[in-house]
Amino acid sequence: MTTARRIDGKAKAEQLAESITGQTASLLKKHGITPGLAVVIIGEDPASKVYVRNKKRRAEACGFYSVQHTLPANVSQPEVLKLLDDLNHDNAIHGILVQLPLPGHLDEQAITQSISPSKDVDGFHFINIGKLTAGHTADAFVPCTPAGCMLMIEDELGPDLSGLNAVIIGRSNIVGKPMASLLMQRNATITVAHSRTRDLPGVVRNSDIVVAAVGRPNMVKADWVKPGAVIIDVGINRIEETIDGESRSRLTGDVDYDAVCAVAGAITPVPGGVGPMTITMLMFNTLRSARLSAGLED
Numbered sequence: 004m005t006t007a008r009r010i011d012g013k014a015k016a017e018q019l020a021e022s023i024t025g026q027t028a029s030l031l032k033k034h035g036i037t038p039g040l041a042v043v044i045i046g047e048d049p050a051s052k053v054y055v056r057n058k059k060r061r062a063e064a065c066g067f068y069s070v071q072h073t074l075p076a077n078v079s080q081p082e083v084l085k086l087l088d089d090l091n092h093d094n095a096i097h098g099i100l101v102q103l104p105l106p107g108h109l110d111e112q113a114i115t116q117s118i119s120p121s122k123d124v125d126g127f128h129f130i131n132i133g134k135l136t137a138g139h140t141a142d143a144f145v146p147c148t149p150a151g152c153m154l155m156i157e158d159e160l161g162p163d164l165s166g167l168n169a170v171i172i173g174r175s176n177i178v179g180k181p182m183a184s185l186l187m188q189r190n191a192t193i194t195v196a197h198s199r200t201r202d203l204p205g206v207v208r209n210s211d212i213v214v215a216a217v218g219r220p221n222m223v224k225a226d227w228v229k230p231g232a233v234i235i236d237v238g239i240n241r242i243e244e245t246i247d248g249e250s251r252s253r254l255t256g257d258v259d260y261d262a263v264c265a266v267a268g269a270i271t272p273v274p275g276g277v278g279p280m281t282i283t284m285l286m287f288n289t290l291r292s293a294r295l296s297a298g299l300e301d
């Protein structure tokens with residue numbers, strides 16, 4: 004029985020972060036610019052708090068100027084828009100991120116679209132989505148999770164995915180749709196599967212690349228997987244388990260990891276796979292934005 008290679012997203016993210024830290028120091032030395040990242044968190048979602056704390060830590064470790072705006076769950080839409088307008092005009096800030104999900108009374112679309120496309124390091128603005136969809140990736144901010152997934156896929160399979168079938172499970176704006184654009188640009192033949200897809204196991208069985216982004220613990224089973232396939236698990240699900248009579252919570256992905264390891268060629272673990280890469284790609288986008296603001300790229 005073979006065992007899949009474990010794709011070490013944490014190690015790859017560390018390596019990339021080191022390079023970003025070096026480039027940040029050189030940007031300051033040569034041009035007097037420090038990349039600035041503003042993260043806005045609204046309300047008390049516990050998972051969001053953890054993600055935002057990790058983003059701030061990583062930004063500081065890279066040598067960025069990092070600010071966090073913590074707004075109460077009942078903040079009004081105009082107050083949020085006013086803050087974003089201020090950040091859009093703040094020359095010390097090159098990247099703005101509003102952590103999702105937002106409390107129900109806020110208009111997510113109006114908020115994400117009010118961030119200047121040139122500071123939209125999440126890649127959620129329609130201008131950036133349009134550029135990515137049209138294949139102008141060099142000119143767009145690419146959403147962080149799909150960008151990180153692509154780097155790991157490229158490590159395994161090289162830059163050209165001609166002749167390979169890829170399935171993306173999940174059609175979200177944050178992961179599924181941009182992932183489809185990126186894989187298509189690399190010549191993969193793509194299927195975007197979702198809750199209405201017929202015979203998902205059959206679709207997965209035909210795929211050389213599987214990107215699972217649905218948020219359903221251990222959904223992708225070993226007998227769905229084509230031998231040798233590359234499996235990217237975007238899911239981060241907290242599940243409760245009882246071990247020796249004690250209830251514990253742990254993180255698990257959308258893929259039945261242990262069983263799939265026996266069939267796949269390579270697989271990302273959860274935690275330690277896609278998550279760290281996502282955060283590092285945010286730093287990559289912020290550094291790029293700072294460089295662009297100084298006329299240094301593109």
Ligand code: GUN
Nearest residue numbers: 100101102103104125147
């Ligand atoms: N919530 C979950 N993932 C993301 C992300 O990539 N960006 C933002 N802003 N919020 C998120």
